[in-house]
Amino acid sequence: MKKLLGIDLGGTTVKFAILTEAGDILKKWTIQTNVEQEGQHIVPDIIQSIKECLQQEDLTAEDFVGIGMGSPGSVDIHNGTVIGAYNLNWRTLQPVKAQIEQATGIPCYVDNDANVAALGEQWQGAGDGSANVVFITLGTGVGGGIVSEGKLIHGVGAAGEIGHMNVDPNGYLCTCGNVGCLETVASATGIVRLAQDMAQTYKESSSLHTWITNGQEVTAKLIFDKAKEGDLFAQTIVDKFSFYLGYSCGNIANILHPETIVIGGGVSAAGDILLQGVQKYFEKAAFLQVRETTKLKLAQLGNDAGVIGAASLVHQFTI
Template sequence: MAKNLIGIDLGGTTTKMAFLNQQGEILEKWRILTDISDNGSHIVDNIIKSIQQHIEDSGKTNADFIGIGMGTPGTVDRENGTVSEAYNLNWAKMQPVRQKIQEGLGLPFDLDNDANVASLGEYWKGAGSLEEDVVFVTLGTGVGGGVIANGKLLHGVNGGAGEIGHIAVQPNGYQCTCGKKGCLETYASATGIVRVAADMAKEFHGTSRLAELEQTDEKITSKLIFYLADNGDILANQVVDRICFYLGLALSDIGNTLNPASIVIGGGVSNAGNTLLQPTTKYFQENAFPSIRDSTKLKLAELGNDAGVIGAASMALQFR
């Protein structure tokens, strides 16, 4: 019987898991809530229990699987299979994730940073699947990324390759949680977009539904801002234009450095589609070196929420 793969996409709110075949097709997927209580001490145990249950329910045994891959927030030590500084999981201290999962499930296990893993998913089965040189940018609560060069995911000397969210786009700009100022993440993440809108609304004079909402206690989201922009709101369009300027500028820096075939934009914010992609492409082309402008294409990701589990499962192929 053909052996399958297990992919885990660990997030601060939910943990997504899936069984896949070796061609990267999802056979079964499910999710559980991520229990971050007691310093996140239940997270790995809950994953083990859930996978054991699903293996049993599907009439399979451990022998039907090659191995497990996982994407996780935080600082990942791939050599030792540990995770630390994943504050949204309450994992401030080092967690021996590989050791616990291998002992609990008896299968070989590998893990990597969640943005890298989503990149591997899009590279294997999504928008970058026909290219050996491709950069992925995920715009979500934060901004992450992954760089694939000559078909290999780059990690850098200290695991810091692909920290696209921390390219500085505005000198002395917004304070970032990383300690620097003016990082792309503070402008182009879902939270950053809301912050830009609040600041621009203070300076805005004219008629705008977004400006009106900013003056009430209405909860503003990046999704709402893009929706209003699509429907002709002047302020919302100005906000989107500014966000796309910063994003296009950062992506042109990446293009000029790496000249990938594609830069693929994913994460929740990318659901805005062409409203995000078209102005970002315009600013990318204005700031990119001519030969880069003509050869590196900006694209939207294709796998949505499945990128993480697919990319995670792809890491288990090494155990064949």
């Protein structure tokens, strides 16, 4: 049986995995991402690491259906090129697919990291193989990927910009230049912004409120932890965050009617308290038939979503 090779390219590390076509991980490894000299070492390092692994494992190009890669930046999926990946120092167009194919003799496919993570969760994670899955990742920013009838949706190219859905026309200024994007309130920094803003007017006793007004550092984790401990101010913040994210999930579901909306990324580590809050507002926004059938779930693959989804990307192009 042939194999898949998944690559999750990030600003700090490059993660690799060899998988069976059924999605079982046979081998995983990681190398450091060398972003020096405009990131010119990145693709050669990846190629060398693949070659070394194939040699060690006594594998050849013929053992693989293909290589899939998730990359930061703006990806041209048809040409397999990447541009504007600033955490890799890739400012100019990088012909990633062509370089890897030429060096390895294995067909290579590239998509952006959020899409690839969406595929991973859809295939082997919380999506449980369903054909219709939306993935939302809550990290430094808010990203997303959409799988519809088994295929990633790209539209003209930038589909899945869930973090830039507008949730408040009078809201906070976003890094994208618009006002009131979901990312401004539902990312790791967004919920901290909400907390600091809401602290201005909160009048009751709260250990989190005291912490903030004393100028101590606040994190998304602290806010959720305090909410779990019963701090009312923290619970008010989580409720506001849940309102924005829940209504967004409802609207996404009204448009796409997915079987599952998977919530991942660092902030989702808060767990059930996050899921329950989002579910409450999702139900207010989702159309009856949608509310009864679309499930909200936490992501299950953690850091492996990238390599598993990257491997699955091969199937997007070959099945």
